[in-house]
Amino acid sequence: MKVAVLGASGRAGSEITKELAARGHAVVAIARKPEAIPVASGVAPVAGDASNADALADLIKGVDVVVSALHFDVPAQTLLTALKTAGVPRLLVTGGAASLEVAPGVRLIDTPDFPQEWKAFAQGGIDFLDALRPETDIDWTFFSPAALLEEGPRLGHYRTGTDQLIVDDKGESRISFADYAIAMVDELEAHDHPRARFTAAY
Numbered sequence: 535m536k537v538a539v540l541g542a543s544g545r546a547g548s549e550i551t552k553e554l555a556a557r558g559h560a561v562v563a564i565a566r567k568p569e570a571i572p573v574a575s576g577v578a579p580v581a582g583d584a585s586n587a588d589a590l591a592d593l594i595k596g597v598d599v600v601v602s603a604l605h606f607d608v609p610a611q612t613l614l615t616a617l618k619t620a621g622v623p624r625l626l627v628t629g630g631a632a633s634l635e636v637a638p639g640v641r642l643i644d645t646p647d648f649p650q651e652w653k654a655f656a657q658g659g660i661d662f663l664d665a666l667r668p669e670t671d672i673d674w675t676f677f678s679p680a681a682l683l684e685e686g687p688r689l690g691h692y693r694t695g696t697d698q699l700i701v702d703d704k705g706e707s708r709i710s711f712a713d714y715a716i717a718m719v720d721e722l723e724a725h726d727h728p729r730a731r732f733t734a735a736y
Contacts, residue, residue: 535560535599536561537554537559538563538599539551539563541564541584543570543571544603546683547603547628548571551563552572552574553712553718554722555572555576558576563578564581564582564590564594565579584613585612587619590613594616594622598622598624599722600624606655606662609665610662613627614669614671622672623673625672625673626718626721627662629662629677630658632648634681635699636698636699641660642681643657643660659678669729670729673729674729675729675731677721677733677734678731678733679735680700680736682706684708686708686711687710688716689710691713692734694717695734696732699733700733700735713736
């Protein structure tokens with residue numbers, strides 16, 4: 535497939551870009567600082583600012599799918615408008631974990647131990663998902679990571695779920711950026727969660 539990655543120079547975006555390239559996909563890697571995008575066969579680095587829907591539409595024309603690894607300061611509507619203008623049918627989003635449930639009706643962000651300093655950013659992810667839910671023209675998928683998305687080895691395995699936080703036998707919810715990227719590209723290829731949210735963790 536031909537895939538545009540937004541935020542391709544960031545920690546998640548760079549790992550997703552490398553994983554796509556390793557599997558033979560053609561990648562249009564878009565970032566404000568293209569010099570920081572990983573160099574790999576099949577990766578075309580492009581300077582771009584996703585906050586402008588018209589400019590973004592020009593950059594993504596001709597791709598099969600867009601993977602967004604942006605922060606949530608770019609609204610969902612901006613990306614959806616750009617995809618519709620460019621005629622791109624599918625969007626995968628690097629989401630947040632805060633809206634995952636830790637118990638029926640209790641989200642991670644609602645728990646007493648959720649760090650106060652993370653709440654504003656986390657709410658941005660929740661608002662982004664809420665904006666995607668009614669969308670019917672674009673085939674979207676929102677990929678919430680584990681509670682801790684961190685630097686670490688590429689283990690090559692993970693467990694998936696939908697709306698509940700996945701924890702291990704120690705009660706921890708973790709995944710490395712490298713394995714998150716594997717799960718993202720697996721979803722792109724398998725298309726298991728159309729117009730839905732899913733999650734992955736060890």
